[in-house]
Amino acid sequence: MRIPTVILEQKTLPRVIFSIQPSTRAGLKAIPSLMKKVYGMGITCFDLPSLKQLRHFGELRQFTDDEALVGLCHLEAEEGASFLGKPLHHFESKIVSTIKKNLPLPGSIRNLSSLPASSDVFTQKEIDRILFDPHRFDKALSLFNPRESPFLMVGGRYGDWLLALGRIDLLKEMVAKVRARGFLPIYSGQWATFALPKAKTLDVVAYAVPVNKKWSFFDLTRACDLIKKFDKPVISLNPLADGRLLKRAEEAFLFLFDELKIYLAIVEVTSEEEARTVIKAMDGIPSLIPPRKT
16 A cells, blocks of 8 residues: 655655544443554554553554654643743633633634632733743653654644743743754644744644644634744645544645645544545655755
8 A cells, every 4th residue: 555755854754644543432442442453454653642542552552563653742832831830721711811811712712611610810020921941841752752753743732822021932842852862843832823834943843733624823824824824844634634634634735735745744543444534545645855955
């Protein structure tokens, strides 16, 4: 089976990466088995958004002894930021209130409007006192191995939140740490039309954002125009909208790779049947050799 590939900073990745996502809580037990079956189909790169999936991936790697088998791990930006000596998640409601106050159309932002807010907001002086926490960040970073996971996704919802607070400098410190430890960083955001312009100056190899209508702070037409003009590699997160577009996977891939010029997509699958459907839809995807920088 032909697997289309792309090269990012001299490292080769498949243009479609599988994220094994159980459909139910009971399905968590099925992750190792499904991961093995997908590997048996010729897939050698997996998205690993949780430590549980990372552990299962490590077991698969030991079982197969395949050095070509690599993972794509995630590191939440909250792991590297603190306020008054405390992890930033202790002030989540205050952050949410501040962002709701300062950003346009806050009610439409997915995973923000439903979060509890505080009557208190950060002042600019307090925002300026949010610090990079190297000890906690190093501890979180030590869980990953650049040989097994050469690329590391950095950001998540706290990445976008730090951008919204005007603290991209903290993300730059995290990215520098990630590179110093031998990883190739990828910025991962949730709000495509907001994150891409704000995070463009980060020293990362690519930008991973959702490209489907179910994600908020996201105007599809505006996002498509932005992605087409964006001069750095873009990765599509959850392009099949939690399986809703599975029957139209080939059409979705053509839109992403031909029209938007997406470099690669991370696709969630919950069963062997879904994995085979995605693999079949990959037939029309060409490999991509990006032009060299001059």
